Amino acid sequence: MNDSRETIYALASGVGRAGIAVYRLSGPKSKAILLALSGSLPEPRRASLRFLQDPKDGDILDQAVILWYPGPESFTGEDVAELHIHGSAAVGHRLLDILAMFSDCRPALAGEFARRAFHAGKLDLAEIEGIADLVDAETEFQRRQAVRQMGGEQSRLYESWRSRLLYALAMIEAALDFPEEDDVADFDLVPEIIGQVAGLAAEFGAHLDDKNRGERLRDGMRVVIAGAPNAGKSTLLNALAKRDAAIVSNIAGTTRDIIQVDLNLGGYPVTLVDTAGLGDTENEIECEGVRRAETAISQADIVLYLEDAAHVAVETQKNMFDKENHLIVFSKCDLVDKNVPDGVLDVDGHPNLRLSVQKNWNIEALESWLLQMAAKLCGQGEGAGITQARHRNALQGSLDELKVFMENPQQPAEISAENLRQAALHLGRITGRVDVEDLLDIVFSKLCIGK
């Protein structure tokens, strides 16, 4: 086969000075390049130590560990090679110069290796998304979740649902297309199908009712610090971030815009958001700051509502925070108290905490409360939870169809079939698999059809 497609290459490890840098090649020229550089082809999938040379002048470039993955048993399904060279800028530059000399060979575009893997059927859409998430993962629990998705745990779950759905659909389709077969039960006589659909609907519902754990873990938990001006919000942000991320002063209204800091809180990704103080103001800029603060609060997963222990704020504003996942924090307690009780207290059903950044009172207690909330809101990347809005929409669409099916037992069978067909289409969109032949396979393998 005269394959004209190009061979791509890229640095696969991090940029910068390092002990080792890994370069990866994929495409039909991989073999020739590996041969030209190292003189002989190593055994497939066995790390081999070689001197790499510039094929033009025989100049030795570096000593390297090389790996050879002949297609189709490789990540991309194509011939793939890996060069583990020393991680110096000079060696890397020279290697890239050499690779650029080969014809039909060019630097890879972003995501191109994964895209080739997808084309070759090595990965489905959900698995690709898993890899992307793993590469982007910054915390331990994000990593766990991404690894699961990449490994196909989600895909397997969705596929198993889809095949159960197709089975139910196939039984109806058989009754519609083969009414004369004695092996085909009449549609009305199949409570089994209804039971299966009800079971699936319940599982979809439970899966969807996950309080968006997976997406939150993927995208980070948003913790918004709100409260009246000069309640000490920025001071608390800096204390939690363990650096001076926000400007702090005694002047009310120092923070006018949203300030965000990303943290790794015990394995959970957390975005800390500092907001402008809530309160009446005539100042146009401050007004906008307040508006932004209110938006941030409405999008928050957790709100820390700060009140200056010395000046307890207006009652009306509290209503805004009368929800779970909100913590009332009394700040600057060192100005009014000799000491404070440890940890989060429950007052009238509202959790609250008395702290002082100055004296380091209850800062750790706040961190451990946040960690507890994170575990509750994000999970620990266990199971095959929903990690993307795209998946949630598809699953919800599927569930909606199942509901129509269940709520209308009297509707004609072909409409029930239409509901299940649409439900299966929605599910198939998650992994990218949709095919009528699957349906016929089930009909013909389960039922003796044909007069």
Added chain:
Amino acid sequence: MDAKNIGSIDIQRFDVIVVGGGHAGCEAATAAARVGASVCLVTHRRDTIGEMSCNPAIGGLGKGHLVREIDALDGVMGRIADLSGIQFRVLNQSKGPAVQGPRAQIDRKLYRNAMQAEIAATPGLTVQEASVDDLLFDGDRVVGVCLGDGRTLKSGAVVITTGTFLRGVMHLGKKIIPAGRTGEAPANALSARLYEAGFPMGRLKTGTPPRLDGRTINYSDLQVQHGDEVPVPFSRMTSEISVPQIPCHITHTNGATHRVIEENIEQSPLYSGQIESRGPRYCPSIEDKIVRFGDRDSHQIFLEPEGLDDFTVYPNGISTSLPEDVQKAFLATIKGLEDVRIIQPGYAIEYDFVDPRALTAALETRKWPGLFLAGQINGTTGYEEAGAQGLVAGLNAGRATSGQAPVIFSRSEGYLGVMIDDLVTKGISEPYRMFTSRTEYRLTLRADNADLRLTPVGIDVGCVSSDRQAVFENRRNEVDEAISLARSLSISPNKANLAGLKVNQDGVKRSAYDLLAYPDIDVDRLKTIWPELVDLTMDQVRQLEIEALYAVYLDRQAADIAAFKRDENLKFPNSLDFGAIPGLSGEVREKLKLVNPETLGQASRIDGVTPAALTLLLAYLKRGNFAKTA
């Protein structure tokens, strides 16, 4: 080639030559003639035109839809079946109209005679008895055929509809007999020609049951199956069925039958290794049923009469290629068949087919313009599937000779569009049969509205007679009137309640059309509220009720169809080299090159073409890159 024949007195010229006189051939020849072509139908034997070589029945689920679509385009199958049907039944009457399929048992002789009369009466259509051994070329273009008797026929286009005759081989136990059908010679030279030319070809298998002497069947204890009290014809042009109606009977295999077959399974060519080609899963031999579904203790057999004055009975459900003595032995174990005489033993037949991915959606071969293929040669099974392809191939062959663009039927227009798209896009791995589950727009593409969907296309194309056009336009107006009437009548929930209709008391007025979507409300119930509905004809009432029942889903499917058409309208330029599009995997490229999709939508239905690949193709089209390659 064959230059020696050029200029000889034996040369005759036609616009279209149709090879084969089966169901595909008859539709192809008459369709080409209807669009004004001069047509020659070449067949081995004039008296086998319109022969039903398998079961004596037409229609069913999916298949009945196809017959209605053929009829909507003024094809012949529906009308001929109406002239020869001896037991009409609409299947699935307990289910909704979208999955009801008209079906009829057919008197084979009446069908054959009526079809031969129709062919004879078709203006511009002549029949020649001969075998076709080769094709005549002008460059790559097919311009005629060379006959077995040495003559040459020239034409603008050729339609091949050779059914199971391409290198046909019958299997009966260990006996192997080259044949296209019992007692008829296969077409080996033509098959060899296609092979040599490099057409991608494969081999398929199908089978038939033994034919029984009905005078030796004891019907007294068998279950009787009558047709519908009022037979519903296939054709809009048929006002009533005048052929006498007779019943079928049903019997069953039993443990003793299964034992005989199990003990002799080694003698079946299916299990001895003699037959390796793939047979259809939905039409298994009795051997297959017993081996694959060993837990079933009985399989039903429909005893179908082959004609009013023909004692031959077709036992539907027990196709077999076991040796004749084993067939006799297992039949004797079956109730009613204890003393039955076999007129002709069952057999399996293997034949060549051309991978339909070598065809365009007009059913023209890409390799050789001017050559069209239709029917079993494309890997399908069934009279209706063959007829529908024949019609499309014939129409397009006729149009090609007068330089007109092909008529392509889309998946959203009809089952024939679904079938042809499946064939040319996905190819086949077993004989292809139509099912209603193959269409994504099942609630829209119904047997009851085939005329409303397709006759306007037929009128545009010029393949519809003026009589049919008048009948169609009258019906369309009536249906439109009924629907607008029902939409114009409305009632408040309160008043509806008083009239005994259960609707939500939400204060929203509902039209008669809205109310008809409720499963328990029909036009009859609404007549007490709106007496003007009494004037509707039975046909109007029925069509109105169907449209209203599915209204919500029809709107949704209309939206789906609009989205589908956006993709279908993204046409690849003819000269597009899929190999030149960057980013596609080798596998996807090979698939695209093999199928050569005409539109983005078609590309999306090729197995193995991923959503990511489609995105690339779409981006390529949108960027207008093809302008450089076109």
